[in-house]
Amino acid sequence: MLRQLGLQVLWQVIGILFLGIALGIVVNQVRSDGLSMVGDWSPEAQLAIEPGKTLVIGLDEAQQSFYSKRAVFLDARSPESYQEGHILGARNLPFEEANKYLNAAMCNIPKDSLIITYCDGEGCSLSKDLALELFYMGYDNVRELIDGWNLWKEHGLPTKKGTSPE
Amino acid sequence: MRANSQRVLLVLRFILGGIFIYASLDKIHHPAAFAEAVYNYKILPAYLIDSTAIVLPWLELVIGLCLILGLWLPGASFLSSLLIGIFFVAILFNAARGLDVHCGCFSTSNSTTHGAPMGWYLIRDGLFLVLAGYLCFRVLRGKRRAF
Numbered sequence: 001m002l003r004q005l006g007l008q009v010l011w012q013v014i015g016i017l018f019l020g021i022a023l024g025i026v027v028n029q030v031r032s033d034g035l036s037m038v039g040d041w042s043p044e045a046q047l048a049i050e051p052g053k054t055l056v057i058g059l060d061e062a063q064q065s066f067y068s069k070r071a072v073f074l075d076a077r078s079p080e081s082y083q084e085g086h087i088l089g090a091r092n093l094p095f096e097e098a099n100k101y102l103n104a105a106m107c108n109i110p111k112d113s114l115i116i117t118y119c120d121g122e123g124c125s126l127s128k129d130l131a132l133e134l135f136y137m138g139y140d141n142v143r144e145l146i147d148g149w150n151l152w153k154e155h156g157l158p159t160k161k162g163t164s165p166e
Numbered sequence: 167m168r169a170n171s172q173r174v175l176l177v178l179r180f181i182l183g184g185i186f187i188y189a190s191l192d193k194i195h196h197p198a199a200f201a202e203a204v205y206n207y208k209i210l211p212a213y214l215i216d217s218t219a220i221v222l223p224w225l226e227l228v229i230g231l232c233l234i235l236g237l238w239l240p241g242a243s244f245l246s247s248l249l250i251g252i253f254f255v256a257i258l259f260n261a262a263r264g265l266d267v268h269c270g271c272f273s274t275s276n277s278t279t280h281g282a283p284m285g286w287y288l289i290r291d292g293l294f295l296v297l298a299g300y301l302c303f304r305v306l307r308g309k310r311r312a313f
Contacts, residue, residue, distance in 0.1 A: 005240070005310050012241020016232060020225030028197070028220045035197050039216035041205055123208050 043146050047128060055131050057143035059151050062116050066157070071114040074105065074134075076126035077149070079163075087118065087148070088158035089165050095119075095126040098133065114141045118148025175308075178301045179233045182246055185294065186230030193223035209256055225249075233301075240309050243302040250298050254291045261288065 028034040047055040065071035066087070073090035075082050082092040093105035109115065115134060117127040124147075131144040145151070152159065160166060193200040201219035204210060210218060229249070232242035261284040 001310060005306065008309070009240045009244050009306070012238040013245055016228050016238060016241055016245055017225065020228045021221050023228065024221035024224035027194075027224070031197075033197065035201055035216045035220055037217050037220070038213045039201065041212040041215055125206060 043122075043128070043144075047131065047144055049132075049135060055135060055143050057116060057145050059145065059155065062143075062145045062148070063155075063157065065114055065116065071116050072109050074115060074117045074127075074130065075149075076117050076119045076130040077124075081120065083161065083163055085149075085153075085159050085161050086165075087152050088160045090118075091165055092163075093117075093130060095130045095133075098130065109139075111138050112141055113139075114143070115139055116143050116145050116148075118145040118152070120147075120149040122147045175301070175304055178297060178304075179236070179239075179243075182243075182294070182298055182301060183230045183233030186226045186233065186246060188230075190223040190226035190230065193219075194227065197223075207256055207260060209259065239305045243298065243305045247295070247298040247302045250291060250295045254288070254295050257284065257287050257291060260284070 044054045044056050049055060062071070066073070066089075073087045074093045075086045075090045076093060076095045078094050078096070079092055082090075082094075086092065091105045093101050115131075117131045117134070119127040127144050127146075127148065131142050134142045197219055200223065201216055204215050204219050204222075205212075225245075226249070229242050229246050232238050233246065
């Protein structure tokens with residue numbers, strides 16, 4: 001009795017799974033905005049704005065722009081994290097409250113200046129989202145320093161505590 | 167009594183079926199945004215993200231339709247509990263490791279303002295899990311008698 005019921009559930013589960021998977025794949029093939037079955041989720045690909053062009057910047061280049069004062073650094077983390085420590089001179093633009101902080105953080109930054117966003121941890125998507133958002137707002141020279149805060153600390157580069165950038 | 171309990175089952179089926187169908191529609195409409203939501207959970211390996219985003223919404227739709235139409239109820243109610251259970255564990259797992267993800271449960275739009283707190287997702291999903299578990303239990307018990 002139980003075995004019969006178990007078998008019935010099993011067959012129906014297989015049937016539903018088959019239907020769902022088949023529908024998903026067929027519709028995905030047909031529609032124009034379908035996905036590839038295996039996508040590229042590397043940081044470079046996620047920040048690719050067109051084939052071959054990515055918004056990722058390496059630490060060396062970021063460091064050079066820091067010392068030559070060519071770049072504006074934007075900290076995409078929360079104000080609390082920013083206060084606990086940030087890259088010296090970085091402005092705080094918390095991505096989750098971007099609308100609130102945008103005007104203050106972006107004032108007197110020309111559209112073509114080099115902007116480097118960062119947050120904490122390779123998995124942190126705030127700086128990636130912020131970089132893409134700014135890029136689509138017309139800041140053509142925006143870059144993301146992946147895992148920026150960790151890298152910066154690890155290499156003993158200048159940081160600052162508190163609410164003011166410098 | 168019997169008619170009443172049948173009515174409860176029917177209402178439960180419609181509520182859960184409605185939830186599943188509603189949850190599937192926006193994801194079906196915006197596959198790329200849903201893939202992004204799956205990615206943001208940071209649980210699945212990269213090569214499974216897109217296939218999950220392609221298949222999962224349709225699976226939800228089929229389960230929802232089965233529940234409402236009364237087709238393959240044992241399988242559909244079992245799968246609905248299983249899926250909600252998996253979602254619950256995924257949210258719990260991310261809450262435990264302090265990753266505040268936009269859950270992407272019903273809408274794929276990623277607003278820049280703070281989403282609802284993780285605790286709210288957990289309570290809501292926990293409630294769905296209880297409903298689905300109860301429906302599954304009732305359906306299977308009824309079926310067991312019928313064999």
